[in-house]
Amino acid sequence: MNLKIAVLPGDGIGPEVILQAKKALYAIGEVYNHEFVFEEALMGAVAIDKTGNPLPEQTLNLCLNTDAVLLGAIGDPKYDNNPNAKVRPEQGLLKLRKELGLFANIRPIKPYKALIESSPLKREIIEGADFTIFRELTGGAYFGTKTLNEEGTHASDLCEYSEEEITRIAHLAFKSAQKRRKKLTMVDKANVLETSRLWRKVVQKVSEEYSDVKLDFLFVDNAAMQLILNPKQFDVILTENLFGDILSDEASVITGSIGLLPSVSLGEKNALFEPIHGSYPQAKGKNIANPIASILAAALLLEHFGLTKEAHVIYKAVEKAIEYKVVTVDLKPDSKFGTNEVGEFVSNFI
Amino acid sequence: MNLKIAVLPGDGIGPEVILQAKKALYAIGEVYNHEFVFEEALMGAVAIDKTGNPLPEQTLNLCLNTDAVLLGAIGDPKYDNNPNAKVRPEQGLLKLRKELGLFANIRPIKPYKALIESSPLKREIIEGADFTIFRELTGGAYFGTKTLNEEGTHASDLCEYSEEEITRIAHLAFKSAQKRRKKLTMVDKANVLETSRLWRKVVQKVSEEYSDVKLDFLFVDNAAMQLILNPKQFDVILTENLFGDILSDEASVITGSIGLLPSVSLGEKNALFEPIHGSYPQAKGKNIANPIASILAAALLLEHFGLTKEAHVIYKAVEKAIEYKVVTVDLKPDSKFGTNEVGEFVSNFI
Numbered sequence: 253m254n255l256k257i258a259v260l261p262g263d264g265i266g267p268e269v270i271l272q273a274k275k276a277l278y279a280i281g282e283v284y285n286h287e288f289v290f291e292e293a294l295m296g297a298v299a300i301d302k303t304g305n306p307l308p309e310q311t312l313n314l315c316l317n318t319d320a321v322l323l324g325a326i327g328d329p330k331y332d333n334n335p336n337a338k339v340r341p342e343q344g345l346l347k348l349r350k351e352l353g354l355f356a357n358i359r360p361i362k363p364y365k366a367l368i369e370s371s372p373l374k375r376e377i378i379e380g381a382d383f384t385i386f387r388e389l390t391g392g393a394y395f396g397t398k399t400l401n402e403e404g405t406h407a408s409d410l411c412e413y414s415e416e417e418i419t420r421i422a423h424l425a426f427k428s429a430q431k432r433r434k435k436l437t438m439v440d441k442a443n444v445l446e447t448s449r450l451w452r453k454v455v456q457k458v459s460e461e462y463s464d465v466k467l468d469f470l471f472v473d474n475a476a477m478q479l480i481l482n483p484k485q486f487d488v489i490l491t492e493n494l495f496g497d498i499l500s501d502e503a504s505v506i507t508g509s510i511g512l513l514p515s516v517s518l519g520e521k522n523a524l525f526e527p528i529h530g531s532y533p534q535a536k537g538k539n540i541a542n543p544i545a546s547i548l549a550a551a552l553l554l555e556h557f558g559l560t561k562e563a564h565v566i567y568k569a570v571e572k573a574i575e576y577k578v579v580t581v582d583l584k585p586d587s588k589f590g591t592n593e594v595g596e597f598v599s600n601f602i
Numbered sequence: 603m604n605l606k607i608a609v610l611p612g613d614g615i616g617p618e619v620i621l622q623a624k625k626a627l628y629a630i631g632e633v634y635n636h637e638f639v640f641e642e643a644l645m646g647a648v649a650i651d652k653t654g655n656p657l658p659e660q661t662l663n664l665c666l667n668t669d670a671v672l673l674g675a676i677g678d679p680k681y682d683n684n685p686n687a688k689v690r691p692e693q694g695l696l697k698l699r700k701e702l703g704l705f706a707n708i709r710p711i712k713p714y715k716a717l718i719e720s721s722p723l724k725r726e727i728i729e730g731a732d733f734t735i736f737r738e739l740t741g742g743a744y745f746g747t748k749t750l751n752e753e754g755t756h757a758s759d760l761c762e763y764s765e766e767e768i769t770r771i772a773h774l775a776f777k778s779a780q781k782r783r784k785k786l787t788m789v790d791k792a793n794v795l796e797t798s799r800l801w802r803k804v805v806q807k808v809s810e811e812y813s814d815v816k817l818d819f820l821f822v823d824n825a826a827m828q829l830i831l832n833p834k835q836f837d838v839i840l841t842e843n844l845f846g847d848i849l850s851d852e853a854s855v856i857t858g859s860i861g862l863l864p865s866v867s868l869g870e871k872n873a874l875f876e877p878i879h880g881s882y883p884q885a886k887g888k889n890i891a892n893p894i895a896s897i898l899a900a901a902l903l904l905e906h907f908g909l910t911k912e913a914h915v916i917y918k919a920v921e922k923a924i925e926y927k928v929v930t931v932d933l934k935p936d937s938k939f940g941t942n943e944v945g946e947f948v949s950n951f952i
């Protein structure tokens with residue numbers, strides 16, 4: 253197979269973890285005779301520094317015209333703590349999601365056996381947990397009109413949803429549930445928000461086409477609690493953009509480290525693969541960032557293109573790295589292995 | 603002391619847990635010679651059933667003219683799963699918060715020694731955790747304009763904040779931090795939301811008056827993770843309405859049961875005390891609901907009026923109940939004690 257992949261290393265630890273993902277893909281390409289052509293482009297703070305624009309035209313065009321996008325991470329504290337910054341790294345990512353129409357972000361959560369002890373949660377709580385979060389990615393308060401009055405004393409964010417936006421991701425989530433344990437939990441705040449009530453209504457309607465899937469509803473406050481009290485109750489979770497952002501980061505504690513979790517964002521035509529962790533600027537260049545989430549993002553990419561066998565080789569390699577404790581300090585505080593060593597181990601295993 | 607207290611038992615388990623809180627207050631009144639006059643009124647689904655209005659005029663007037671409000675819980679699934687319901691129990695609570703100007707909801711989180719094992723989190727993670735969440739309660743998406751188009755295919759919620767709304771709760775939170783470990787963590791999503799950027803700016807400004815308090819910022823997705831990974835890092839958490847709703851329910855897992863957590867909501871003139879749990883309709887009338895959160899809400903009420911000694915007698919009584927395992931099934935699955943027995947134990951101890 254020939255695949256042209258746009259690579260956006262981004263900020264902070266982005267470039268170093270993405271390098272390991274590329275190494276894994278190169279190794280797969282060699283062994284299984286595929287050609288992966290990587291083309292790098294700028295996005296995030298690094299793009300602002302070089303071009304003034306967090307998503308330069310060139311980057312967007314590249315992403316629109318490749319088979320897939322592999323993203324590191326974006327974000328820089330110099331923008332976070334400056335409420336007056338006019339341009340921000342996140343705008344690049346949000347614009348990219350919007351322009352590529354990546355409406356569904358999918359985050360699988362499942363603890364590794366060898367890592368059960370690294371979770372802050374007790375073994376009996378997390379052992380056997382296995383669920384996937386479907387987060388809507390191009391709507392809600394992320395994209396609604398924002399205002400700030402001239403005096404800078406009043407601000408607003410509009411959260412909006414349409415039936416169509418909800419329907420399309422609901423279908424994906426129900427289809428996934430059909431292939432899993434046939435349970436879908438819709439998370440919302442329908443006792444307070446109008447958009448949540450629309451979600452409930454539309455999802456109820458879509459559910460009629462999936463009578464083999466059991467649908468239930470949880471308020472987001474309760475869901476944030478249930479994720480920790482009893483994560484095994486979940487199979488597929490479906491939710492809007494901001495709730496999905498919060499709950500999927502929270503759910504990462506089940507696996508022991510956010511450094512292990514990849515995600516895929518899907519649109520009608522495009523697909524983007526990334527670790528769910530952020531740019532972790534404090535770790536930049538120190539060879540301590542966990543590359544596994546990025547390597548697994550590469551595996552999700554392979555699966556997406558039907559290269560299931562190849563993806564499974566990567567999963568296996570990652571499992572071995574974890575089993576042999578070739579992991580970074582987030583998973584083993586006294587580890588002597590760094591980003592590079594973990595990446596090396598994985599690509600050598602392939 | 604003479605106190606006139608409006609009691610709103612509300613829905614589901616509300617009435618039965620509030621009864622135990624009243625019993626505790628009666629006992630305190632007798633022993634310490636205070637007169638507590640309770641006046642009951644309707645709010646929530648029960649008020650809709652009887653009057654068509656989730657917050658009848660009479661209830662509101664009562665609450666405006668008493669020293670304090672003691673609330674059980676509100677909410678009923680018959681409204682939750684009906685996206686077309688025009689009147690909902692929650693509207694009563696939200697209106698009450700707004701009319702009483704209860705802008706700050708304060709939720710202290712601290713595990714009981716004797717209950718450390720009931721938490722899904724490991725002992726070493728939660729032992730020593732002790733923080734308070736300041737949740738803004740009368741602004742944000744809860745109260746902004748909501749729309750639904752005629753065809754019912756497009757909905758919106760507006761999240762709004764003004765400098766004034768942020769300033770007043772920020773002062774309360776900083777003052778509390780000064781009396782504690784002098785650390786305040788502002789939780790927001792300033793990399794995406796305009797309102798969050800306003801929060802950051804205003805809180806930074808307010809912080810100049812509290813130079814002894816260390817201020818830091820966390821994005822809400824990261825905060826949802828950090829609460830579980832390392833809850834000991836927090837002292838005072840300050841956040842907007844919806845984030846506070848989610849994070850405080852999540853934080854309840856640290857204590858092992860949401861049935862243990864009370865909260866106080868403060869305005870310029872009024873104060874409302876309630877358990878943070880919901881109406882838990884499945885448990886209604888079964889004598890299994892945990893009354894401790896409501897009893898502790900009564901203790902917070904006493905503290906609020908300077909009756910510190912009396913409040914501490916209740917804290918002590920609750921500790922003893924927990925120590926002697928006179929607790930409900932949420933804390934001890936094979937417990938033979940119910941709502942009444944726990945309440946009896948506490949008021950007898952007083």
Ligand SMILES: CC(C)[C@H](C(=O)O)[C@@H](O)C(=O)O
Pocket residue numbers: 326327342345497528793794823
């Ligand atoms: C960087 C940020 C804008 C982003 C988000 O909130 O969507 C990130 O947290 C994520 O989850 O991908």
Ligand SMILES: CC(C)[C@H](C(=O)O)[C@@H](O)C(=O)O
Pocket residue numbers: 443444473676677692695847878
């Ligand atoms: C019942 C509901 C409207 C309420 C809220 O979201 O504020 C509850 O969850 C709470 O936290 O007090």
